[in-house]
Amino acid sequence: MANSLQGIILPVFEAVPDSHIKNDLARCFSEHSHYFHAIENGFRALTRQRQDPEALCAFFHSWSQTNNSAVTVAGIGNRLTLLLHRGQHVGDEAALLRALTSLDRIIDEDLAVTHRVLHADMFYRMATDIVGDDRWLSRRYLHPAAKEFKDWKDHNSLRERDHVIALLTTLAHEIYTHGEVEFILPLFRRWLAEEYGFTDAAIRQTLAWISVHTGPTEKNHFFYALSALQHFAEATGVTIADYSLDDIVSTYLAKKAAVLDHVCLRDAIEVEAVH
Numbered sequence: 001m002a003n004s005l006q007g008i009i010l011p012v013f014e015a016v017p018d019s020h021i022k023n024d025l026a027r028c029f030s031e032h033s034h035y036f037h038a039i040e041n042g043f044r045a046l047t048r049q050r051q052d053p054e055a056l057c058a059f060f061h062s063w064s065q066t067n068n069s070a071v072t073v074a075g076i077g078n079r080l081t082l083l084l085h086r087g088q089h090v091g092d093e094a095a096l097l098r099a100l101t102s103l104d105r106i107i108d109e110d111l112a113v114t115h116r117v118l119h120a121d122m123f124y125r126m127a128t129d130i131v132g133d134d135r136w137l138s139r140r141y142l143h144p145a146a147k148e149f150k151d152w153k154d155h156n157s158l159r160e161r162d163h164v165i166a167l168l169t170t171l172a173h174e175i176y177t178h179g180e181v182e183f184i185l186p187l188f189r190r191w192l193a194e195e196y197g198f199t200d201a202a203i204r205q206t207l208a209w210i211s212v213h214t215g216p217t218e219k220n221h222f223f224y225a226l227s228a229l230q231h232f233a234e235a236t237g238v239t240i241a242d243y244s245l246d247d248i249v250s251t252y253l254a255k256k257a258a259v260l261d262h263v264c265l266r267d268a269i270e271v272e273a274v275h
Helices: 006-016 020-030 033-046 055-066 072-084 092-105 118-129 144-159 163-194 200-206 216-236 245-273
Strands: none
Touching: 006 020, 006 033, 006 163, 006 216, 020 163, 020 245, 033 163, 033 245, 055 118, 055 144, 055 163, 055 245, 072 092, 072 144, 072 163, 092 216, 118 200, 144 163, 144 245, 163 200, 163 216, 163 245
């Protein structure tokens, strides 16, 4: 299990203080093994062999839509400041500021606030290096499953009236992303070396978007998301124990698995058959 998404994700919860949210996270991410396996199988199928450029375009464009969370996190921050801007009652404004401070730490690296390179530029280089050009940017490569994932996540984060749902969705996304980047980095390294003939230096440059998110990066983002949730509860008096992650985690994983199933398995096979 150590080389599985669940094997990477579940140990992180050991560092979360005993609480309702810790128990809920551990329970929800322990379930849905079939979705985790579908995601893992998708990435393994992608990196098993050299792929047709059209299949790669569909993968990178669609996959990018499941990962671009910086704007979403910034949008949640906007929503929280609107509470004050509109004069809505907030019991503890200092706690709300602490929630905003934690949210912003999730996107420091993405926006090049603490580093020199925008993460969007890193993703662009990765996809373009592997595809061979940047035609993957065209929206014609957006698979409906990826659009459905993004629409659902954006609704939870930016449209759902209950701000706690937005924060819980961010929490689930950050810990899942930690698992994903750790799982795929060795697969992508082998893929580029053995199937595409990339040198070690080229692999480091091309896969910088993945490697920069490994190690403590996404784990820290998860704990910042947890801190934002806790501070928001302090600011507004909401009781986190009244909420469950069941629907958020199961829907997130189901929709993510659907994306990988289509762009790494079904549609990729269809493109190969055509050629």
